Amino acid sequence: xxxxxxxxxxxxxxxxxxxxxxxxxxxxxxxxxxxxxxxxxxxxxxxxxxxxxxxxxxxxxxxxxxxxxxxxxxxxxxxxxxxxxxxxxxxxxxxxxxxxxxxxxxxxxxxxxxxxxxxxxxxxxxxxxxxxxxxxxxxxxxxxxxxxxxxxxxxxxxxxxxxxxxxxxxxxxxxxxxxxxxxxxxxxxxxxxxxxxxxxxxxxxxxxxxxxxxxxxxxxxxxxxxxxxxxxxxxxxxxxxxxxxxxxxxxxxxxxxxxxxxxxxxxxxxxxxxxxxxxxxxx
Numbered sequence: 174x175x176x177x178x179x180x181x182x183x184x185x186x187x188x189x190x191x192x193x194x195x196x197x198x199x200x201x202x203x204x205x206x207x208x209x210x211x212x213x214x215x216x217x218x219x220x221x222x223x224x225x226x227x228x229x230x231x232x233x234x235x236x237x238x239x240x241x242x243x244x245x246x247x248x249x250x251x252x253x254x255x256x257x258x259x260x261x262x263x264x265x266x267x268x269x270x271x272x273x274x275x276x277x278x279x280x281x282x283x284x285x286x287x288x289x290x291x292x293x294x295x296x297x298x299x300x301x302x303x304x305x306x307x308x309x310x311x312x313x314x315x316x317x318x319x320x321x322x323x324x325x326x327x328x329x330x331x332x333x334x335x336x337x338x339x340x341x342x343x344x345x346x347x348x349x350x351x352x353x354x355x356x357x358x359x360x361x362x363x364x365x366x367x368x369x370x371x372x373x374x375x376x377x378x379x380x381x382x383x384x385x386x387x388x389x390x391x392x393x394x395x396x397x398x399x400x401x402x403x404x405x406x407x408x409x410x411x412x413x414x415x416x417x418x419x420x421x422x423x424x425x426x427x428x429x430x431x432x433x434x435x436x437x438x439x440x441x442x443x444x445x446x447x448x449x450x451x452x453x454x455x456x
Contacts, residue, residue, distance in 0.1 A: 174220045174307055176429040177258075178360075180405035180422035181265060184230030184456040186252045189424065221258040222306055224298075226405035226422055227265030227315050227362030230456040232272045232289065235328060250292040260295045261286075264315035265362040265406060267456060270334030273297050282306050298360070300337060301345030303352055309429075310356040314345055314393065317363035317406050318384040330456070337386045342393075349397055358429075359402040365390040368419050372407060401432075414439040 182189045231249045234242045253260050264273050276287030276297055282304040287297035298304060298313045305311075316337045325331035349356070363369065366387040394402075402419045413419035420427075420437065427435040 175222075176307060176309070177221065177223045177426055178226060178403055178422055178429060179223070179426040180226050180410075180424060181228035181267075181408065182225055182230060183228050183267060184233055184249065186231065186249045189426075190256060191252065219257050223256065223258050223260050223426075224311075224360065225260070225262040226360060226403060227263040227317070228267045228405060229262040229265065229297075230267055233269050233456055235269065235272075238329075247291055250289065250295060253295050254293045258294070260292075261298050262295075263298050263313055263360060263362055263405075264300070266317040266319040266335040267330075268332070268335070270332045274334070300341045301348055303348050303356060309358060310352065311358045311360055312345070312349060312352075312356045312393075312397070312399075314341075314359075314361045314386075314390065316341075316386045318386060335386075336384075337389050342389045345393065346396065349393070354396055355398040357400050359393070359397070359399050361390060361402070361404045363387050363390065363406040364402075364404045364419065364421070365394045367391065367394075368404075368413055368416070369407075371413065371415060372409075372411070372421070410435075410437050412437050412439050 179189065231246065231253070234246065239246065264270065273287060276289060278285050279288045279296070280286075281288075281296055284302040284304050285299055286302070286304075287299065289295040289297065298311075298315070300314050300316060303310055303312050314337060316335055319325065319331060319335055322331060327333075363384060363386055364372070366384070369384065369387050400418065403422060404419070405422055407421050408423045409421050410423050410425045411421045413421070417439075420432070425435060425437065427437075
């Protein structure tokens with residue numbers, strides 16, 4: 174029974190989990206037929222959990238578009254079900270937030286979650302909740318600012334609700350207080366502001382990169398004790414050199430209990446700017 178984490182998938186389920194040349198492939202077996210994700214990473218997948226750190230992007234279309242794109246979305250959800258494990262995801266900034274908020278609420282791992290109705294075991298982890306999975310506690314806070322907002326179309330490729338609200342922050346802080354301000358792991362889409370600035374120092378003071386969610390996560394960071402903090406959004410796989418408890422994930426899939434084996438690089442060198450990174454979002 175393992176817990177796996179990966180970063181943004183932007184709706185591209187096939188590339189992340191079913192491609193021969195996917196970035197998670199073992200280095201000694203590049204593109205090997207026998208190293209499919211199901212076989213290599215999830216030998217007892219029905220008992221395992223996969224967590225996607227935001228920019229899930231599968232529940233993408235509004236109702237009027239969904240009627241003609243339903244088969245496409247259903248195909249992606251069936252591919253996730255085929256993995257066999259329980260799939261959990263945070264919301265990122267590139268999401269259809271009204272659709273996520275409309276998901277029916279169920280109790281999962283001790284807290285409210287959104288159940289994706291057309292999938293068997295796919296769930297949205299809600300902002301500010303604490304989940305108990307395999308004896309470990311996880312505080313969750315999705316959301317971030319879209320730095321490419323100007324290039325997106327409201328209601329088609331961008332929706333309101335991407336940033337954490339004051340009420341959601343208060344809810345999260347109240348839950349943390351009830352939990353003794355201590356959890357095993359923190360899962361967010363973006364990082365606290367000081368981590369973002371360490372990764373991308375040239376963005377300091379640039380208006381287009383201001384992120385209210387990153388600022389709110391600073392308040393979380395200053396109040397709690399935790400073992401590790403995982404986040405996506407940055408489209409890099411890095412362990413933060415100044416504080417190795419922080420781990421940025423993008424296209425790697427890591428086993429929570431075997432993180433050392435992932436051989437993630439440190440942020441010894443400044444990351445590329447947000448518009449120079451290697452990945453253009455599928456959604």
